[in-house]
Amino acid sequence: MRYSELFISTLKEDPAEAELISHKLMVRSGMIRKLATGIYSYLPVGLKVIKKVENIIREEMNAGGAQEVLLPVLSPAQLWQESGRWALYGEELMRLKDRHQRDFCLGPTHEEVITDLVRQQVRSYRQLPVNLYQIQTKFRDEIRPRFGLMRGREFIMKDGYSFDRDEKGVEVTYQKMYQAYSRIFQRCGLRFKAVEADTGTIGGNFSHEFMVLASSGEEEVVSCRQCSYAVNADKAECRPPQTEPPAFPYAREEAHTPGLKSVPDVAVFLNKPVTVILKTLIIQADNEIILVLLRGDHELHPEKLRKHLNCHEIALADEETVRRVTKAPVGFASPVGIDIHKVIADLTVETMGNFVCGANVEDYHLTDVNWGRDFHIDQFVDIRRVSTQDTCPLCGSGLEINRGIEVGHIFKLGTKYSKMLNATYLDESGQSQIIVMGCYGIGVGRTVAAAIEQNHDQNGIIWPQAIAPYQVLLLPLDVQDKNVLTLVENLYTDLKAAGVEVLLDDREERPGAKFKDADLLGIPLRVNIGARDLAKNQVEIKIRRSGEIFKLVPDDVKNKLMELLGNLS
RNA sequence: CGGGGCGUGGCGCAGCCUGGUAGCGCACCUGCUUUGGGAGCAGGGAGUCGGAGGUUCAAAUCCUCUCGCCCCGACCA
Numbered sequence: 001m002r003y004s005e006l007f008i009s010t011l012k013e014d015p016a017e018a019e020l021i022s023h024k025l026m027v028r029s030g031m032i033r034k035l036a037t038g039i040y041s042y043l044p045v046g047l048k049v050i051k052k053v054e055n056i057i058r059e060e061m062n063a064g065g066a067q068e069v070l071l072p073v074l075s076p077a078q079l080w081q082e083s084g085r086w087a088l089y090g091e092e093l094m095r096l097k098d099r100h101q102r103d104f105c106l107g108p109t110h111e112e113v114i115t116d117l118v119r120q121q122v123r124s125y126r127q128l129p130v131n132l133y134q135i136q137t138k139f140r141d142e143i144r145p146r147f148g149l150m151r152g153r154e155f156i157m158k159d160g161y162s163f164d165r166d167e168k169g170v171e172v173t174y175q176k177m178y179q180a181y182s183r184i185f186q187r188c189g190l191r192f193k194a195v196e197a198d199t200g201t202i203g204g205n206f207s208h209e210f211m212v213l214a215s216s217g218e219e220e221v222v223s224c225r226q227c228s229y230a231v232n233a234d235k236a237e238c239r240p241p242q243t244e245p246p247a248f249p250y251a252r253e254e255a256h257t258p259g260l261k262s263v264p265d266v267a268v269f270l271n272k273p274v275t276v277i278l279k280t281l282i283i284q285a286d287n288e289i290i291l292v293l294l295r296g297d298h299e300l301h302p303e304k305l306r307k308h309l310n311c312h313e314i315a316l317a318d319e320e321t322v323r324r325v326t327k328a329p330v331g332f333a334s335p336v337g338i339d340i341h342k343v344i345a346d347l348t349v350e351t352m353g354n355f356v357c358g359a360n361v362e363d364y365h366l367t368d369v370n371w372g373r374d375f376h377i378d379q380f381v382d383i384r385r386v387s388t389q390d391t392c393p394l395c396g397s398g399l400e401i402n403r404g405i406e407v408g409h410i411f412k413l414g415t416k417y418s419k420m421l422n423a424t425y426l427d428e429s430g431q432s433q434i435i436v437m438g439c440y441g442i443g444v445g446r447t448v449a450a451a452i453e454q455n456h457d458q459n460g461i462i463w464p465q466a467i468a469p470y471q472v473l474l475l476p477l478d479v480q481d482k483n484v485l486t487l488v489e490n491l492y493t494d495l496k497a498a499g500v501e502v503l504l505d506d507r508e509e510r511p512g513a514k515f516k517d518a519d520l521l522g523i524p525l526r527v528n529i530g531a532r533d534l535a536k537n538q539v540e541i542k543i544r545r546s547g548e549i550f551k552l553v554p555d556d557v558k559n560k561l562m563e564l565l566g567n568l569s
Numbered sequence: 570c571g572g573g574g575c576g577u578g579g580c581g582c583a584g585c586c587u588g589g590u591a592g593c594g595c596a597c598c599u600g601c602u603u604u605g606g607g608a609g610c611a612g613g614g615a616g617u618c619g620g621a622g623g624u625u626c627a628a629a630u631c632c633u634c635u636c637g638c639c640c641c642g643a644c645c646a
Contacts, residue, residue, distance in 0.1 A: 009579085009580095009596080011579095011580060011581090011595090011596085012580085012581090012595060012596080012607065013580065013581050013582095013595070014581085015580075015581085016581070016582090016638095016639075017638070017639060018639095019639085019640080034638095036637085036638090037637085037638065037639090143570085144642095146639085146640090261645065261646065262644095262645070262646065263646070279646060280646065281643090281646060282646085283643095294646095299643085299644070300643075300644085302643065314643085315643075316643055316644085316645080316646080319645090322645095322646085330645055330646065331645065331646055332646085333646065358646080459606095477604080477605060478604075478605095480604095509604095509607090510603080510604055510605095510606090510607075510608065511604065511605045511606065512604090512605080512606040512607050512608080513606085513607045513608090514606085514607090515605080515606045515607080516606065516607045517607085518606095519606090528605075530605060532605075533605085540605095
């Protein structure tokens with residue numbers, strides 16, 4: 001491709017709307033352009049990268065035994081009513097009506113459509129297993145679309161669905177998909193972790209999220225430094241503390257703590273470690289007010305609590321409610337003598353004794369408080385956020401916490417949709433059986449964005465070779481010079497003939513401008529061809545990632561490029 | 570949804586408070602000079618100031634409504 005003919009325009013400045021590096025760089029390098037919030041056009045360079053990722057996905061999915069299909073974007077409401085999701089999916093479902101006022105939606109995911117297809121086609125166990133996938137645009141009316149391709153309302157997704165006879169079958173398929181996913185992200189040149197997304201479900205580890213590690217990630221990943229333990233922070237566990245509560249409870253006392261509302265303030269004032277302070281939270285769980293207790297240095301993980309309570313929403317009670325139930329301003333709440341009946345404490349609280357907590361009186365705390373003696377606790381539950389101070393629940397080693405971008409998710413669906421939509425087959429004995437499903441997604445645009453988050457420098461993108469829009473950039477510095485021009489054209493022809501994707505920057509720009517654009521675009525290999533060097537029979541190859549430079553005679557350039565392409569990642 | 574902020578040539582912004590009919594940088598076009606890390610000079614094209622309504626002799630500027638866009642939304646315990 002000749003740059004002069006490429007539909008591209010690069011920007012010197014960051015777009016105002018972009019926050020993330022990947023978003024800024026994708027806009028600046030002319031890969032994407034916004035049409036509306038969370039809705040982007042893919043320009044040629046951007047689309048090229050998208051296609052690269054898609055093809056890697058295709059190859060690995062096919063290798064893993066899946067077959068590609070293409071399902072409609074538009075789907076009739078009936079199907080969604082049948083599965084119950086027309087009512088359940090909520091505002092995120094993009095709904096519309098046709099001219100006859102019939103209800104439709106734009107597919108946010110395709111369980112219904114694929115299950116409908118399979119239930120019509122599959123009659124016998126002989127036809128199973130089936131594993132189908134598609135790469136297609138999805139629509140989700142997100143509450144808060146942001147970060148460019150990272151969280152859009154319209155986005156390209158690979159979604160796959162498997163259909164097996166039974167649990168054993170789906171386990172095999174699941175493992176194949178796990179392997180396929182690992183290879184896909186490896187080939188894309190990403191540093192990632194496959195983390196358990198749902199521990200403790202029937203049958204073991206049957207949901208994994210593939211997380212690309214990046215500080216900008218929206219998810220939190222907890223993993224062990226030693227063993228294979230890796231989970232989403234939502235589900236992270238840790239070893240319960242080994243310490244025992246003190247043998248001798250002291251007599252409870254009151255302490256005057258004027259204006260001290262936070263745990264650290266109280267700890268400093270009373271000259272005690274934060275670990276002997278009890279954190280008392282008044283929580284609104286749907287319509288119920290409950291009391292939640294944590295050690296002073298620990299934080300509540302709302303999602304864990306929400307799951308435990310099996311309710312919809314968890315929030316800190318508002319100030320008014322706190323005043324009403326504690327009869328004190330925010331900051332002095334206490335489980336001692338409070339009129340709340342449901343009291344849940346984190347596991348760690350079990351090991352605490354002679355601790356400090358609020359007094360339900362403004363400017364007062366209580367010291368040497370002990371649970372059991374001074375107040376009642378209903379349940380001890382793991383509800384706190386795991387920290388790097390904690391240890392691995394499996395092996396006891398140290399834990400690390402990283403931020404991650406969820407680029408893929410695989411899970412065993414079971415019979416949820418096949419039951420609802422009546423997708424069955426006849427087994428050997430002529431018995432009707434429900435098909436067991438699995439479901440496998442990859443955010444294609446998000447994977448591209450994640451790749452940039454992991455591969456860039458101050459000057460721009462540094463593409464992993466496998467997903468780079470071009471492998472080689474030919475950069476003639478003097479497009480007027482006959483010798484330069486001849487050499488560059490010959491190289492261009494040769495490389496193309498050798499199957500190398502090459503971009504020739506034939507613009508009559510000054511070298512500086514071309515260099516800047518080259519770095520921004522992030523093509524792995526660049527060939528600088530200038531009249532000055534050429535007079536000395538010399539040409540320069542520069543590696544984008546390392547900055548390494550090779551000076552060679554023109555005749556060696558092609559071979560050196562081919563050699564380098566074989567070694568790059 | 571709640572809170573905050575912003576809409577002015579393709580992009581980034583100033584002008585608004587204190588009304589007088591629009592400006593800067595980048596990009597773009599022409600010419601000359603320049604040419605190894607975003608060149609210089611000269612000339613030029615391009616904006617219903619998001620939209621609607623109102624106040625006024627006069628509105629980018631003041632008022633009302635509306636649409637769009639961006640950011641934040643447990644950490645007080």
